[in-house]
Amino acid sequence: xxxxxxxxxxxxxxxxxxxxxxxxxxxxxxxxxxxxxxxxxxxxxxxxxxxxxxxxxxxxxxxxxxxxxxxxxxxxxxxxxxxxxxxxxxxxxxxxxxxxxxxxxxxxxxxxxxxxxxxxxxxxxxxxxxxxxxxxxxxxxxxxxxxxxxxxxxxxxxxxxxxxxxxxxxxxxxxxxxxxxxxxxxxxx
Amino acid sequence: xxxxxxxxxxxxxxxxxxxxxxxxxxxxxxxxxxxxxxxxxxxxxxxxxxxxxxxxxxxxxxxxxxxxxxxxxxxxxxxxxxxxxxxxxxxxxxxxxxxxxxxxxxxxxxxxxxxxxxxxxxxxxxxxxxxxxxxxxxxxxxxxxxxxxxxxxxxxxxxxxxxxxxxxxxxxxxxxxxxxxxxxxxxxxxxxxxxxxxxxxxxxxxxxxxxxxxxxxxxxxxxxxxxxxxxxxxxxxxxxxxxxxxxxxxxxxxxxxxxxxxxxxxxxxxxxxxxxxxxxxxxxxxxxxxxxxxxxxxxxxxxxxxxxxxxxxxxxxxxx
Numbered sequence: 001x002x003x004x005x006x007x008x009x010x011x012x013x014x015x016x017x018x019x020x021x022x023x024x025x026x027x028x029x030x031x032x033x034x035x036x037x038x039x040x041x042x043x044x045x046x047x048x049x050x051x052x053x054x055x056x057x058x059x060x061x062x063x064x065x066x067x068x069x070x071x072x073x074x075x076x077x078x079x080x081x082x083x084x085x086x087x088x089x090x091x092x093x094x095x096x097x098x099x100x101x102x103x104x105x106x107x108x109x110x111x112x113x114x115x116x117x118x119x120x121x122x123x124x125x126x127x128x129x130x131x132x133x134x135x136x137x138x139x140x141x142x143x144x145x146x147x148x149x150x151x152x153x154x155x156x157x158x159x160x161x162x163x164x165x166x167x168x169x170x171x172x173x174x175x176x177x178x179x180x181x182x183x184x185x186x187x188x189x
Numbered sequence: 190x191x192x193x194x195x196x197x198x199x200x201x202x203x204x205x206x207x208x209x210x211x212x213x214x215x216x217x218x219x220x221x222x223x224x225x226x227x228x229x230x231x232x233x234x235x236x237x238x239x240x241x242x243x244x245x246x247x248x249x250x251x252x253x254x255x256x257x258x259x260x261x262x263x264x265x266x267x268x269x270x271x272x273x274x275x276x277x278x279x280x281x282x283x284x285x286x287x288x289x290x291x292x293x294x295x296x297x298x299x300x301x302x303x304x305x306x307x308x309x310x311x312x313x314x315x316x317x318x319x320x321x322x323x324x325x326x327x328x329x330x331x332x333x334x335x336x337x338x339x340x341x342x343x344x345x346x347x348x349x350x351x352x353x354x355x356x357x358x359x360x361x362x363x364x365x366x367x368x369x370x371x372x373x374x375x376x377x378x379x380x381x382x383x384x385x386x387x388x389x390x391x392x393x394x395x396x397x398x399x400x401x402x403x404x405x406x407x408x409x410x411x412x413x414x415x416x417x418x419x420x421x422x423x424x425x426x427x428x429x430x431x432x433x434x435x436x437x438x439x440x441x442x443x444x445x446x447x448x449x450x451x452x453x454x455x456x457x458x459x460x461x462x463x464x465x466x467x468x469x470x471x472x473x474x475x476x477x478x479x480x481x482x483x484x485x486x487x488x489x490x491x492x493x494x495x496x497x498x499x500x501x502x503x504x505x506x507x508x509x
Contacts, residue, residue: 007287017365029290032385033421033431033482034405035243035377037288038366055382056366057374058287 002064006039006056014046014067017054021046021065021118029058046116046123047098065118072115074107082107084115084122095122103127105160106178127178132187133157135172138164151183200503206493207503213323213489217280217300220319226276226302231265233282234258237464240449241405242456245286247295258284261482262301263406264467267435270303270478271470278302280485291497292427295506298485305478309397309407309418309434312479316422316430317393319483324491327424331392335380335399335416342384347376348400348415355379373402381428389424396421404445407433418479425491432481439471 004015009027016022022043031037037058044051046067056062072084072093081094082104093115097104099122103113106127116124138154151163154174162176164183173187202210218228238246238257247258259265262279269277283299304312310332317330339347343358355375359367363382368374388394397420401409404417418434436442446463453460489501499505 027290029288029293030381031243031288031293032377032381033428033484034241034403035381036374037243038378038382040363040382053362054365055363055378060366 003061004064005061006058009039009041009056014065015043016063016065017043020048021067021123023067025051030055031058046118049101067116067118067123069114069116071112074109074111074113076109077107082125084113084125087112093117093122095125099123100125103178105158106131106133106176108133108158129179130175130177130184132173132175133160135164135168135170135174138168138170140169197508199508201499201505201508202501202503206489206495206501209493210489210501213485213492214280216323217319217485220322221278221302224276224315226278226304227274229266229269229274229277229279230281231262231269231279232259233284235265237264237466238461239264240446240453240461240463242449242452242458245458246461247284247286260285261299263480263482264464264470266301266303266480267475268466268470270305271473271475276302276304289506292487292490294486294498294502296509297498297502300483300485301480303435303478303480305476307479309420309432309479312432312434312481313395313397313420313422316432316481316483317395320393320422320424320429320488323488324424327389328392330395331389332395332397334397338384338396339379342387343379347372373400376400376403385423385428386426389422389426394423396423404436405433406436406442406445408436408438427487427491428484429487429491430481430483432479434479435475435477437471437475437477439468442471443468 004013009024011024011026013024014021015024022045024041025044026042028040029037030040039056039058040053041056042051042053070086072086075083075085081096082100084093084095095115103125111128111131113128114126115122133156135154136157139152150166152166153161154164154168155161162181162183164174168174173189175184175187176182177184234249234256236256239260244260246260249256249258261283266277266279278301280300281298282296284296286295289295314330321327336347339345345354352370352372352375355372356369359378367378398410398416399419401415401417404419407417407419409417420432421428422430450460486498486501490498493501495501499507
């Protein structure tokens with residue numbers, strides 16, 4: 001078990017507090033000129049995503065969280081879990097709904113995702129920045145209107161809903177930004 | 190050295206901020222010169238460090254010697270006072286290890302000046318006048334004692350209330366790492382984390398009469414030995430200055446040095462030998478005086494409206 005001193009605190013560091021893994025979002029050093037120094041941190045609970053504030057006495061030591069990010073290939077979903085495979089070790093991991101969060105609505109298979117492992121178990125799954133998916137339902141656009149800023153709702157093969165330009169038709173492939181849920185471009189086969 | 194940021198050769202301060210910095214320096218020197226206060230240059234490297242348990246100094250190694258980077262010019266300035274130089278100031282860089290954040294740089298510029306025969310209250314008013322000249326009207330001076338501040342903000346007397354009462358007022362989210370039975374630590378917690386950010390928004394806040402336990406180099410009040418003639422000045426939530434009606438008694442000073450060494454031992458910090466030349470100067474006689482240390486970079490920060498100390502120096506520690 002390893003530890004971090006508050007002197008090593010910086011954003012991105014993963015620590016354990018009250019049994020839960022946290023990511024340091026912001027670390028601020030507070031010290032009266034003639035007094036004890038403190039580290040005031042904003043930390044995100046990696047299980048619940050809730051952000052809280054904490055104050056540590058500078059020099060205090062906290063337990064390091066064994067949290068690592070790995071690129072893994074999404075294989076399939078079995079009803080309750082999503083299965084991923086590490087491309088080098090071929091080891092398989094199963095992640096639950098909490099770990100998937102919004103990622104679930106962008107995955108159909110074979111995408112490379114960032115899986116955050118805590119003690120070897122998937123804690124968070126981040127989908128690729130952009131995915132290419134087929135439009136399964138959308139209203140026909142207005143003929144000839146290819147340049148206006150107008151858009152319309154569309155449902156994709158994974159069930160995700162996005163707004164697309166009027167010229168996009170059912171059955172077409174489109175590229176979507178998974179961070180903003182926005183249409184990027186027409187996709188290729 | 191590996192560089193991950195291709196722009197890391199550039200300064201962090203805008204050119205306008207550097208010009209403002211130079212202008213503020215000139216105005217400070219004019220203010221002090223009008224009052225007949227002499228600028229002196231004192232060493233930045235020294236054979237002595239400070240025993241203050243809350244300050245850690247950078248150690249340097251030369252080919253034939255070991256030395257310290259000074260955390261403050263205080264001892265050198267008071268040796269000059271004891272030698273009869275009169276009102277004086279030092280304006281230059283000081284160095285503190287382990288102090289780095291939005292409002293802290295390990296190297297920063299400190300203005301420190303001394304006035305003979307002046308008490309702390311008068312000096313604090315003079316500093317308030319200087320600050321007004323530098324950062325514009327900041328409101329009237331608001332004097333509040335350390336104890337009154339706790340009374341006003343928490344409704345308890347920080348000296349006589351049970352420690353538990355202080356602990357009970359700490360937001361539960363912030364309790365980790367604090368000790369429920371350490372009064373001094375809880376004082377520091379409230380002052381630095383809770384009270385100061387609220388002070389000086391339409392006033393120049395002068396906090397005075399600090400606990401004797403935090404007297405540092407200030408004399409105790411003759412009419413109340415529980416408090417020291419020490420003050421701090423806070424503007425817009427920022428601690429800008431720390432001043433003392435200086436302790437001149439060599440025996441009391443020697444005892445405080447030993448107390449600080451014991452505290453260092455308890456905290457597991459490296460032992461530091463007290464500065465013998467400073468004690469010798471006190472033996473020879475330090476005239477009655479008050480002194481103040483002012484964080485210049487924070488003044489530039491307030492005058493320029495930026496958010497971090499790194500934006501008011503050409504090359505902060507991260508790019509030095």
